[in-house]
Amino acid sequence: MKPETNRNRGLMAALLAITLTGPAAAFELDSDIPIKVTADNARLDDNQGIATYTGDVELEQGETHLSAKRVVLYRDENGLNRIEAFGNPARYRQPSREGGGETDARALNITWSAADQRLIFERQAVIEQNGNLFRGDIIHYDTARRVVTAQGGADSGEGSGRVEMVIQPRSTDRRTDRQESDGSSEGQ
Structure with missing residues (x-):
């Protein structure tokens, strides 16, 4: 692999970690708030914990x-430890930690692991938050360290197969303030 490619991947991971202010821990197992599930059908295998x-x-x-x-x-002796969701797409939503918007993520497969403190979005994965967009074949979100890594996939004809990011500027207030101060914009 070329050093330039490694450098670009490192930069991408840094940008994702800085801009995505995602959920604290997805589902909070230590919380007093119960997890409620509704569905058309259910099957419980108590011996297997599934x-x-x-x-x-x-x-x-x-x-x-x-x-x-x-x-x-999936549950073990310690309780619920893994959730796997499948859809066309499956969708995950949670208010951001700082209260500024909502994380809206979708993928064909979503897996949450309590032991790894990780959310994994696989196949046609998209995460949107506060105008920022992250798209890839696989997106891993480490909820403890707040680190996101993304991987592209094969070119399926619907896109390049590469990771795509749209990152909004930190603040548009500064540009608005400059324009209002003398009635003109800085670039004129």
Whole structure:
């Protein structure tokens, strides 16, 4: 791999980590707020610790929301430890940590792992927040360290297969203030 490619990937990861102010920990297992699941069908295998929900599945905890065609919950002796969602696409929404907007993410597969403190969006993954957009074949979000990494995929004809980012400027207030001070813009 070329050094330039490695440098670009490092820059991309740094930009994603700086601009994405995502959820604190996705689903809060230590919370007193229960996780509510509704679906058309449910199957619980208590011996295996697996619950499978199908048909317009809605999973909520407080303001965190996951919707999909199929959701599988895995639990062990410590409780719920993994959630897998499948849809066309599956969708994850949660208010941002700082209260400035909402994280709206979608992918064909979404996996949340309590042990890894990680959200993984796979296949046609898109995360939008406050006008910022991140698109890739696979997007990993480490909720503990607040680090996002994204990977492109094969060119499917619907795009280049590369990771795409749209990052909004930090503040548009400064440009507005400059224009209002003398009635003209700085660039004229």
